[in-house]
Amino acid sequence: MTSKYKKIFSAAWMMGALLGCLLCPGTLRTGHAAFGEDIEKPKPEFTREGDRVTARYIPRAKSTSVQVHFTVSGGKLIDVRGLDFYLADRPEVDVKNFKSALFTVEIGDVSPGGEAVVTISSDFFTSSTQYYVFNEKLASPWMVSECENISLPNRVQDLVIKVKDGGPYDSDGKADGRIFFVGGPRDSFWGYALGTLFIRFFGIFLVLTILQVCMQLSGRIFQKMDAKKSQKSMQSKSGPSESAPIPQAIGSDDESQTLDAGSVAAVSAALHLYFSGSQAPERMNINASESTGWLQHGRQMAMGAHPLNARRSR
Amino acid sequence: MSWSHVLELIQSILITQTGIPNLAVNQVIMILIGLFFLYLAIAKEYEPLLLVPIGFGIFIVNFPLTPLMGFTEHGNPELIRVFYKYGVEWEVIPCVIFLGLGAMTDFGPLIANPKTLIIGAGAQLGVFVTYLGVLFFGFTLKEAASVGIIGGADGPTTIYLTAKLAPHLLGANALAAYSYMAMVPLIQPPIMRLMTTPEQRRIRMRQLRYVSQLEKLLFPLIGCALIVLLIPAVAPLMGMFMFGNLMRECGVVKRLSDTAQNALMNIVTIFLGLSVGATMQADVFLTWKPLLIFAFGLVDFVICTFGGILTVHIMNMFLKDKINPLIGSAGVSAVPMAARVAHAEGLKADPDNWLIMHAMSPNLAGVIGSAAAAGMFIAMFQ
Numbered sequence: 001m002t003s004k005y006k007k008i009f010s011a012a013w014m015m016g017a018l019l020g021c022l023l024c025p026g027t028l029r030t031g032h033a034a035f036g037e038d039i040e041k042p043k044p045e046f047t048r049e050g051d052r053v054t055a056r057y058i059p060r061a062k063s064t065s066v067q068v069h070f071t072v073s074g075g076k077l078i079d080v081r082g083l084d085f086y087l088a089d090r091p092e093v094d095v096k097n098f099k100s101a102l103f104t105v106e107i108g109d110v111s112p113g114g115e116a117v118v119t120i121s122s123d124f125f126t127s128s129t130q131y132y133v134f135n136e137k138l139a140s141p142w143m144v145s146e147c148e149n150i151s152l153p154n155r156v157q158d159l160v161i162k163v164k165d166g167g168p169y170d171s172d173g174k175a176d177g178r179i180f181f182v183g184g185p186r187d188s189f190w191g192y193a194l195g196t197l198f199i200r201f202f203g204i205f206l207v208l209t210i211l212q213v214c215m216q217l218s219g220r221i222f223q224k225m226d227a228k229k230s231q232k233s234m235q236s237k238s239g240p241s242e243s244a245p246i247p248q249a250i251g252s253d254d255e256s257q258t259l260d261a262g263s264v265a266a267v268s269a270a271l272h273l274y275f276s277g278s279q280a281p282e283r284m285n286i287n288a289s290e291s292t293g294w295l296q297h298g299r300q301m302a303m304g305a306h307p308l309n310a311r312r313s314r
Numbered sequence: 315m316s317w318s319h320v321l322e323l324i325q326s327i328l329i330t331q332t333g334i335p336n337l338a339v340n341q342v343i344m345i346l347i348g349l350f351f352l353y354l355a356i357a358k359e360y361e362p363l364l365l366v367p368i369g370f371g372i373f374i375v376n377f378p379l380t381p382l383m384g385f386t387e388h389g390n391p392e393l394i395r396v397f398y399k400y401g402v403e404w405e406v407i408p409c410v411i412f413l414g415l416g417a418m419t420d421f422g423p424l425i426a427n428p429k430t431l432i433i434g435a436g437a438q439l440g441v442f443v444t445y446l447g448v449l450f451f452g453f454t455l456k457e458a459a460s461v462g463i464i465g466g467a468d469g470p471t472t473i474y475l476t477a478k479l480a481p482h483l484l485g486a487n488a489l490a491a492y493s494y495m496a497m498v499p500l501i502q503p504p505i506m507r508l509m510t511t512p513e514q515r516r517i518r519m520r521q522l523r524y525v526s527q528l529e530k531l532l533f534p535l536i537g538c539a540l541i542v543l544l545i546p547a548v549a550p551l552m553g554m555f556m557f558g559n560l561m562r563e564c565g566v567v568k569r570l571s572d573t574a575q576n577a578l579m580n581i582v583t584i585f586l587g588l589s590v591g592a593t594m595q596a597d598v599f600l601t602w603k604p605l606l607i608f609a610f611g612l613v614d615f616v617i618c619t620f621g622g623i624l625t626v627h628i629m630n631m632f633l634k635d636k637i638n639p640l641i642g643s644a645g646v647s648a649v650p651m652a653a654r655v656a657h658a659e660g661l662k663a664d665p666d667n668w669l670i671m672h673a674m675s676p677n678l679a680g681v682i683g684s685a686a687a688a689g690m691f692i693a694m695f696q
Contacts, residue, residue, distance in 0.1 A: 039482070040454050061455040063479070063695040193449055193458075200690040201442045207544045207686050208435040208679065214540060215428035215533075222529045 042101040044068075044082045053080040059124065060099040061192075066124035068100065068185075075116035075179065076109040083182060088134045093142050094189065100124070102134070102184040110165045113175040118161045125149075125157035125185060133161075133169050133183035145169065145183065159185065234274070336378035340596035347599075348372030348591070351489070360496035364469065364587050368489060371591015383592050398589040402484065407586045408474035409554045414579030415470070415681070416558025417571045419649075421533050423675040426522035429629070430641070434679025436625025437645025438687045440465035440617030444610050451606055456480050459691040461607050464491045465614030466684025467498070467648035473590065474551060475688045479695060485594035486604035490611035498651045499658075501612070502619050502643045506659050509623045510639045515663035517638040519672045527563070534559040541686065547696065548689025555685070618646045622676065641673040647680035 044057035053070045070080050083102040085095050107116050120131065131147040150158040166175030171182050329335050348369050355365035375382050375394065382394045391399050401407040424430065445462035453461065456479040463475045464487055472491040476484045494501065538556035542549045561571040622645030630636050640659050644652040653673035660669035 040456070061695060063456075063692075193446070193455060196694055197442050197446055200687075200694065201438065203690055204438050204683060204686050205432070205435045207541065208431040208683060210544065211537060211540050211682070212428045212431040214536060215425060215431070218532070218536065219425065219428065219523075219529070222526055223523070226524075226526055 038085075038095070041085070042082075042099075044101045044103075046080055046082075051077055053077060055080065055082070055101070055103065057082075057101055059101075060096070062099070066100075066122060068103075068120060068122040068124065070103070070105060071119045071121075072105070072107050073117045073119070074110065074114065075107040078106040078108045080105050083184075088136070088141070088182070090142055092140075093132070096189040097186050098132070098184050099187055099189075100185045102182065104171075105179075105181040107163070107179040107181065108177065110177050110179055112177045113165050114177075115162055115164050116179055118163055118181060119158055120161070120185070121152070121156055121158040122185075123154060123156045125159065126187065127151060127157065128187065128191075129157060129159065130186045131159050131161055131183055132186045133181070135168060135171050135173075135182065137171070137173050138168060143168065144186075238274075331379075333378040333380070338378070338596065340600050341376045341378060344376040344594065344596040344599060345373055347594075348374075348376065351493075354493075354496070361492045363583055364492045365496070367584055367587025368492065368591035371588045372485075372594045373591075375592040375594070376596055383595065394588055394592040397585045398592065401582070401585050402473065402477050402589050403481070405474060405477055405550065407582045407589075408470040408477070409550045410578065410582045411470040411586065412551050412685075413554040413558040414574045414582075415649075416534070416555040416560075417562045417574040418579075419555075419559055419562070419678065419681075420530075421537075421559060421678060422525045422530060423522060423671050424678040425525045425529055425533055427672070427675045429633075429637075430645075430675040431679045431682070432629060433622050433625050433637075433642050433645040433676035434681075434683035435686075436628075437618050437622035437642070437676070437680055438466060438683050439621025439624075440614040440619075441684070441687050443617050444614040447613070448606065448610055453603075453606075454480075456695060457483060457603075459694070460487055461610055462614065463487075463684065463688055463691065464494070464607070464611040465618040465646065466680070466687055467491070467495050467615065467618065467646040467652065468681060468684040469495065471551065471647075471684050471688045473586065475691060478692060481593075482598065483603065483607065485590055485599060486607045487611075488590040489594070490608050493608075494611055494615045495648045495651065498615075498646075498648050499655050501615050502652065502655050503659055505616060505619045506623065506640055506643050506656070509620065509627075512663055514639050515660060516667060517636050518664075518667055519638055519641075519669070520635050522671055522675075527565075531560070531563045534563065537682075541682070541689075545686055545689035545693065547692040548685050551685045551688065552682075555681075615646065619643045622646060622680075638667070638669055638672065641669055641676050644673040644677040645680045645683070647677065647684050649677050649681060650674065652680070653677040 040060045042057040042059050044055040047054050047056070051071060055068045055070070056065055057068075058065045070077060081104045083104050085098065085102055088102060089095065105118055107118070110116050127149055129149060131145045133143050133145045134141055135143075145161050148158075148160040150160060152158055161169070161181075163169045163179055163181050165177060165179050166173060169179075169181055169183075171180040172178065348371075351365050351369035351372065354360040355362040355369055371394065374380065381392045383398070384392050384395065386392065441462040443462075444465055445458045448458045448461050449455070460472075460476040460480040460483055463472050466472065469488065469491050473484065473488050476487045480487075534556035538552060541552050558571075558574050561567050561574060619642075623639050623642035625645065626637050626639040626642035630639070638660060640656045640663075641653075643659075644656045646652050653670060653676075656673035657668070657670040660667045660673075
């Protein structure tokens with residue numbers, strides 16, 4: 001490497017390091033706000049089928065849409081709406097942990113001060129998904145709900161939460177027969193990021209190792225096939241009387257190590273004679289047209305000076 | 315018509331129909347960046363096949379009022395937007411490039427020495443370290459994955475993954491990937507020397523075995539079936555790659571193979587370069603993110619090289635026939651530049667030690683490894 005390239009390389013290194021140092025302290029906790037727009041913000045669309053409301057949206061860190069179903073017992077499900085996260089943003093919560101949207105579930109026909117059971121189900125949830133509830137009237141607005149996470153067939157998880165009219169999960173705070181239940185499913189962002197990192201990195205090793213093993217196996221088969229083919233062709237050329245055993249594994253360590261030096265030398269000499277015999281050099285034509293006049297003259301002089309030729313000339 | 319009317323008309327024409335009064339400072343900066351990459355490509359010959367169209371794309375699209383990357387009043391895409399929409403957004407061009415790459419590739423060295431596939435996996439270390447690193451800087455998971463793949467040193471894979479996961483970062487990622495690929499001879503040797511002793515650099519490897527034509531012919535079928543079974547998400551890239559290779563090895567479609575290697579590859583390269591360059595408009599590009607991407611791209615390359623060499627060191631603990639650790643650096647794909655660099659470094663240590671064919675093997679493994687990493691990321695977000 002020339003000194004010029006060394007300089008370029010060290011400059012690039014220094015720039016990278018400098019940039020890293022400058023940006024590191026200021027941006028470690030900046031989250032999505034560091035670059036302005038929240039580009040992954042879920043935008044749920046709601047449909048209603050009888051007493052069930054379904055939200056369909058593309059969650060954070062996903063490319064395909066998911067469905068979340070809301071049902072209520074002990075009251076009437078009036079409506080489910082999406083809620084923008086910035087309205088509930090507090091320092092103690094990180095939007096990245098809320099891969100789904102936030103929802104406001106409005107429930108009516110509850111006996112005043114009574115209890116309704118909200119069931120939120122989706123195959124997007126995992127057994128570790130929690131449901132966080134937001135109530136800005138409380139001293140600490142965000143809280144983890146006492147939620148029952150039930151695993152159902154087809155990887156569906158049900159989050160079942162009991163909400164009391166006028167209780168801490170009811171945002172209007174009044175025991176008036178109506179419940180406003182605000183919150184959203186929460187999964188650990190860093191847990192997912194780190195977990196998937198290890199799984200996928202070792203996944204690549206796994207995939208390539210499987211490919212390697214298959215290639216090694218198929219390679220052995222092909223090597224044996226080639227060795228057999230070459231053995232057959234040598235046998236057919238040398239005839240039945242010269243059918244001396246030829247080492248099968250050209251390129252195979254294990255078997256070549258079992259041969260003694262004498263056999264190896266004999267096989268090598270036989271192979272050499274066989275191949276050199278089939279590739280005899282062309283006869284030299286001293287009258288070839290490409291020969292220069294000077295070369296022709298030299299050759300004729302040399303032949304003429306031969307004692308046999310000299311005798312014939314006499 | 316009075317003079318005031320004429321002046322008003324001229325003023326109106328100047329403002330609405332010419333670019334000069336609309337030229338902003340950030341656009342001038344982007345035009346200069348475009349010219350800088352053109353200089354690198356033409357004067358320094360850094361990946362000229364890609365950087366010339368990319369550089370020109372940046373250059374032309376940043377002039378004001380140019381009808382190139384927008385949509386007409388009727389909603390039809392403008393010229394370069396057409397290339398971008400149907401080529402990149404629809405994920406066609408990267409796959410077609412993989413078809414051409416497959417048709418160009420001789421898998422013989424990899425088939426002869428399949429152990430090196432592990433090096434190709436180890437050299438993806440940087441992809442995952444960078445993925446984690448950029449998350450600390452507020453990138454989303456999808457953005458982090460698209461930045462991480464830069465270290466795989468595979469341009470089409472980077473473009474394919476970025477177009478799928480974070481299209482707004484396409485220009486920066488592609489530019490970083492191709493720039494650092496061009497700088498492999500500058501980036502890798504210091505790391506190679508740092509991670510190896512002179513004795514290790516002099517290790518001579520056993521000559522590769524002969525690979526029959528039948529073996530080469532069956533490899534794309536077996537390899538494709540296995541990889542696609544394990545990572546279905548990578549089927550578009552790997553399928554095209556192996557199809558190109560099958561056309562090459564079967565020997566009965568020489569015209570198709572020749573077209574895939576030359577004419578088709580050249581055509582799509584032009585459209586890809588222009589489209590990628592044209593995504594780098596001033597208002598999108600001049601933010602902190604592209605700068606961070608360039609910084610992390612370099613770190614990514616360094617860690618990938620480190621990972622490849624480290625993998626060889628680990629493998630050598632268990633192998634009877636030692637592998638020269640210099641070829642570990644070729645585990646980043648960058649075909650064939652990384653293999654050449656490994657060979658050149660080997661010659662410096664021992665002028666009679668020819669490593670090029672041995673280095674081609676992890677180099678090809680790197681192509682498969684980076685495509686597998688991309689497939690893993692795509693699957694993660696499905």
